[in-house]
Structures are given as structure tokens and as C-alpha cells.
Amino acid sequence: MTTQRSAAPTDDRHRPRYHFQPPSNWMNDPNGFSQWGASYHLFYQYNPNGAFHGSIHWGHAVSEDLVHWRHLPIALAPTPNGPDEGGCWSGCAVDNDGVATLVYTGDRDDTQRPCIATSRDGLLTWEKYPGNPIIRETPPGLELEGFRDHSIWRDAGQWHQLIGAGIRGQGGTALLYRSDDMYTWEYLHPLLVGDRTRTEPIWTGEMWECPDFFALDGQHAMTISVWAKSTLYGTAALVGTYQDLHFTPHLEHKLDYGDRYFYAAQTLRDSQGRRIIIAWVQEGRSDEAQRAAGWAGLMSLPRVLSLGPDGQLCANPVPEVAALRGTQTQLAAQDVPAGETLLVPHVAGDALELEVTLQPAERGNCGVVVRRSPDGTEQTRIVYDAARTELRVERDRSSQDDTTEHSAHVAPLTLAADEPLQLRIFVDCSVLEVFANQRVCITSRIYPTRDDSTGVALVAEQQSARLVSLRAWQMQPIAELA
Numbered sequence: 001m002t003t004q005r006s007a008a009p010t011d012d013r014h015r016p017r018y019h020f021q022p023p024s025n026w027m028n029d030p031n032g033f034s035q036w037g038a039s040y041h042l043f044y045q046y047n048p049n050g051a052f053h054g055s056i057h058w059g060h061a062v063s064e065d066l067v068h069w070r071h072l073p074i075a076l077a078p079t080p081n082g083p084d085e086g087g088c089w090s091g092c093a094v095d096n097d098g099v100a101t102l103v104y105t106g107d108r109d110d111t112q113r114p115c116i117a118t119s120r121d122g123l124l125t126w127e128k129y130p131g132n133p134i135i136r137e138t139p140p141g142l143e144l145e146g147f148r149d150h151s152i153w154r155d156a157g158q159w160h161q162l163i164g165a166g167i168r169g170q171g172g173t174a175l176l177y178r179s180d181d182m183y184t185w186e187y188l189h190p191l192l193v194g195d196r197t198r199t200e201p202i203w204t205g206e207m208w209e210c211p212d213f214f215a216l217d218g219q220h221a222m223t224i225s226v227w228a229k230s231t232l233y234g235t236a237a238l239v240g241t242y243q244d245l246h247f248t249p250h251l252e253h254k255l256d257y258g259d260r261y262f263y264a265a266q267t268l269r270d271s272q273g274r275r276i277i278i279a280w281v282q283e284g285r286s287d288e289a290q291r292a293a294g295w296a297g298l299m300s301l302p303r304v305l306s307l308g309p310d311g312q313l314c315a316n317p318v319p320e321v322a323a324l325r326g327t328q329t330q331l332a333a334q335d336v337p338a339g340e341t342l343l344v345p346h347v348a349g350d351a352l353e354l355e356v357t358l359q360p361a362e363r364g365n366c367g368v369v370v371r372r373s374p375d376g377t378e379q380t381r382i383v384y385d386a387a388r389t390e391l392r393v394e395r396d397r398s399s400q401d402d403t404t405e406h407s408a409h410v411a412p413l414t415l416a417a418d419e420p421l422q423l424r425i426f427v428d429c430s431v432l433e434v435f436a437n438q439r440v441c442i443t444s445r446i447y448p449t450r451d452d453s454t455g456v457a458l459v460a461e462q463q464s465a466r467l468v469s470l471r472a473w474q475m476q477p478i479a480e481l482a
């Protein structure tokens with residue numbers, strides 16, 4: 001195994017400052033996202049050998065507020081000749097009658113099987129169950145694509161588990177199992193099977209990674225990560241009814257319109273009764289650039305889930321994020337003239353939160369520009385298009401480095417008559433998280449090359465728009481505690 005030589009990750013201008021990430025190297029999915037007493041635990045797919053996917057371990061961190069994290073020792077490492085020798089892949093953490101238990105996917109020779117590890121010292125060290133894997137064969141009669149990732153809950157005194165998979169020729173699925181003791185599992189049936197040929201209202205691919213299933217406000221919801229032919233597409237939300245061990249979705253939509261930049265999402269229910277989701281935000285630059293930087297991947301801000309006005313799943317940042325707000329600047333209400341770029345005075349930086357309310361004209365575009373160089377050669381535009389009823393993150397000028405991704409993200413957004421556009425925008429070096437009107441979000445990556453690409457501006461096109469309010473905060477870094 002070779003260790004990759006690279007620059008110190010902290011030297012990299014693109015490395016975020018207030019999003020969670022390991023001190024260095026590769027990170028992907030959140031795992032075992034859970035609360036124990038007053039502490040939130042976050043495990044994650046981690047390669048200690050470099051900034052690329054390989055030799056997957058479980059990294060581990062703990063937090064009291066979901067925002068500031070303390071790194072803990074690696075929780076799981078592959079065991080040579082064991083069922084996880086190829087990697088300790090994704091899974092969850094559960095309290096099995098007082099015993100902290102991780103259920104994860106062991107990968108060996110391209111075969112994936114569920115494994116268990118337990119801790120008796122407050123989640124610090126983990127002992128693998130000698131009888132791993134706990135499910136030795138996939139269900140008979142099913143031709144599966146993949147068999148990995150776990151969502152576990154207790155219902156009527158029994159454990160229930162979903163394992164992500166695809167049924168060849170049909171579509172993605174989440175296979176339902178049941179157990180009395182967490183170690184012996186009975187296969188029931190697919191909780192749901194997708195149709196890989198159906199594209200409306202959304203396409204759910206050929207295989208579902210990281211299914212997560214939970215009750216929310218009288219409904220049930222499942223989040224799945226859409227996979228097809230080794231390509232990762234994004235997180236879909238299915239909302240519906242769960243009855244007699246079957247799930248019937250009534251609504252299907254993308255959970256985040258940044259697609260693959262919000263992937264492998266996992267949720268927890270905390271002691272306040274909140275359903276909180278977090279996801280892997282992957283890179284939008286080349287593998288070579290990632291290896292050279294010495295780090296790759298980070299976590300989204302944790303988001304609270306709720307059901308929106310149309311019954312859809314909405315995700316908005318946990319209120320705790322406000323603890324990161326530093327110096328505040330405001331801009332008074334004013335017109336944003338058509339065809340003009342209105343620079344926001346005294347607001348600049350690469351670690352910002354912006355809260356902007358704009359009243360768009362009936363048929364004009366308007367929005368906010370971030371990471372803008374004074375001459376505008378670099379800029380990222382977040383634009384509401386009233387005619388098309390959509391919100392776009394336009395990255396065509398985000399970076400002068402052509403090797404970074406430049407495609408636009410588009411989210412449907414229809415504002416009610418006189419409803420203003422309400423944007424909450426988080427800029428963190430190369431990370432952008434945009435929340436609109438509490439019901440649509442777009443996560444993206446941008447890699448501006450210029451030191452002075454730090455400006456913020458307002459834009460209106462075709463017709464002028466009205467700025468109702470603007471507040472901006474410099475965001476404070478979360479310390480990286482070893």
C-alpha cells in the first residue's frame with residue numbers, strides 16, 4: 001500500500017473552513033450518524049492513505065452542537081483475510097439494548113455483506129463480531145446489482161433493516177429484513193423496487209445506495225442515493241405511506257438539485273425530535289488535483305427535515321449553524337436596476353453566510369453573485385428565473401481553471417403571487433450551499449483561481465428587482481481539533 005505524497009491540505013485555498021472534514025485525505029459517505037446522550041457522533045468513509053477512494057476505514061468525530069467537531073481515533077479498519085478486507089463500507093449505528101452497535105458493509109473480492117462491530121467503552125473502540133458477515137447470502141431468486149448500506153429501526157419490538165441493491169433489468173431497491181436480536185436476520189421482501197426506465201417525476205437509476213427510511217410528521221420517507229453503471233447521480237426523496245411492511249410513495253423528488261454534490265445522505269432523530277440529514281459533498285475537480293491537494297470530500301451542513309406545503313421533503317440548515325456567524329453587515333432596501341450588477345459594499349470573502357430577500361419582477365431574472373472578481377471574469381451566479389420558474393446556480397464563470405466543473409444546476413421554484421425570493425447562501429471557499437424559500441436547495445462546488453474573487457453583488461435582468469433586505473456574516477472557522 002503506498003501513501004500518497006501531497007501538499008498540506010491546509011495550504012489549499014479551496015479547503016473549506018466551517019464544514020466538517022477529516023484533517024487530511026479522502027472522505028466520502030457519512031456513517032453511523034447518531035446521538036448518544038448529549039453528543040452527536042459522526043462516522044465517515046475514510047481512506048487514511050491518500051485523497052482517493054480506497055482501503056476504506058471508518059473515521060469518527062463527536063460534537064455537542066452539530067457544528068464544532070472533535071476528531072476521534074479511527075473506528076473501523078479492514079481486517080486482512082476478513083469479510084471486510086476490501087473495505088469497511090457504509091452503515092449505521094444503533095443502540096442494541098444498551099450496546100453501541102455498528103452495522104456496516106464488509107467488502108471482499110467485490111462481494112458485499114453486512115457485518116457488525118460493538119463498543120463497550122463509549123463508542124471509542126470497536127470489536128468486530130467473530131461471526132461476521134451476519135447475512136451470508138443475498139436473497140434467493142433475485143439477480144442483484146450490489147448489496148450494501150444499511151438503515152435500521154425498531155418496530156413492535158423487532159429490528160428492521162434495509163439493504164440497498166438493484167434488481168437487474170428492473171431498477172433500484174431496498175431489501176427488507178427483520179430480526180429479534182440484530183444478529184440473525186430473516187429476509188422479507190423488497191420494500192420498494194424502482195423502475196430504471198421511468199424518468200418522471202424523477203429517474204431513480206439502476207441501484208440504490210445508502211437507503212434511509214424514517215417516519216416524519218405522520219408520513220414515511222425514504223432517501224436513496226441514485227446509482228447506475230458506477231456513476232453517482234444524487235439523493236432522491238420518496239414520501240408516502242408505510243403499512244403492513246410495504247412502502248407506497250406518493251411523491252418523488254430530488255432532495256438537493258446539486259445532484260451528486262449531495263450524496264449518500266444519512267439521517268438521525270435527535271433528542272429534540274428533529275430528523276437531521278447530512279451528506280457527502282464530493283469534489284468538482286480532477287482526481288489529480290484532489291490527490292495533489294491532499295484532501296477530498298467534506299460533509300454538508302447538517303439540515304433539519306420537514307414536510308413542505310406540497311408534502312415534499314424540505315431540508316434547511318440546523319439552527320446551530322448560526323453560532324458560526326461573525327461580523328454582520330446589512331444593506332438597506334433599494335432597487336436593483338435592470339441590466340446592472342450592484343456590488344454589495346463592505347461584504348467580501350470566501351467564508352460567508354448571506355440572507356437575501358428580493359422581490360423579482362414578473363418576468364425578469366434576479367439574484368445574487370458570489371466569489372466575484374472585481375472585473376467579473378470569475379463569478380458564480382445564483383439566479384431566479386421568473387419566466388421559467390426555476391432557480392439556477394450558474395458556474396460557467398466560477399473558475400478560470402477549465403479542469404473544474406462548470407455546468408449549471410437547475411431547481412424548479414415557483415413563487416406565489418407577491419412571494420419574495422428568500423435566499424440563504426453559504427459560501428465556504430470551494431463549497432456553496434443555497435437554500436431558497438425554505439423548500440429548495442442546491443449544493444455545489446466552485447474553484448475560483450483569483451485571490452480577489454471574493455465580491456458579492458446583486459443582479460437583475462430584463463426588469464429591475466427590489467432588494468427587500470440583505471444581511472451578511474463573515475463565518476468563523478470550526479477549529480480542527482486533533
Ligand code: DQQ
Pocket residue numbers: 028029045056089090105148149209210225264
Ligand atoms: N460508498 C460506500 C458504499 C456506498 C457508496 C463505499 C456510496 O457503501 O454504497 O465507500 O458513496
